[in-house]
Amino acid sequence: MPGLTIGDTIPDLVADSTHGKIRLHDYIDASWTIVFSHPADFTPVCTTELGKMAEYAQVFAQQGVKLVGLSCNDVQSHKEWIKDIEAYTPGCKVTYLILADPNREIIKQLNMVDPNEKDSSGNPLPSRALHIVGPDKKVKLSFLYPAATGRNMDEVVRVLESLQKASKHKIATPANWKPGDPVVISPSVSNEQAKEMFPRGYKTVDLPSKKDYLRFTNV
C-alpha cells in the first residue's frame, strides 16, 4: 500500500490540537517523537490506550521523546474526552497534545488508515497506527494495528530503546531483546573494528558455518 513508511520524512502539516495550532516539523524540532492515532474519541480501547500513554509519559520524557496523539474528532471533543481518560487512569494527566482530525485528512497524509475498514458512506476508517520519528524527522518504525487490538506501551518503550541504541552504535537488537540485554554487532563491522568500537569486548557464537557473524556485546 503506498503511503508514508520507514525512511520517509513525516509531512510538515499544520493542524489544530489540544495545545493550539501546531506545525508538525516545528513541534518535533530535533527530538525523537511518537505520533500515534486512534479511531475515535469516547471509544473503549482508545480510552485505555490514551490513559496508558499518560501513565508512560514520564518514561518517554526520560528517553527524550515527544508524544503526539491523534484522534478523528475536533479539539472540543478531545478536551471533553480527556476528562474520561484521566478519570479512568487515576493520578495521570494527559499533558501530551492530541491532534484534531474531524475530516480524516491527516490520517491519510500520515498513512494511518485501516485498509480493511470503511464507514457506512465508504469513507476510510482510522487504524491504531504509530510512527516513531527520529530527530531528522524521518520515520524510523511504524505499527499498524486494527481498531479491535489495543497496543502495548511496553513494546513501544522497547522498540524506542532499540532504535535509539542502533542510532548511536553499529548494533542491532535480536529477537525478544529487552532493555539491558546484550545486543548484536552489525555485520558491516569487521572483527578488527569491533575490538575498537566495543572496548568491553564481545562474544562470537560458534556456528556450523564458521562465518563468525553472530557477535554479542553490551552497550
Ligand code: BEZ
Ligand atoms: C475502541 O476504541 O474500543 C474501538 C474504536 C473503534 C472501533 C472499535 C473499537
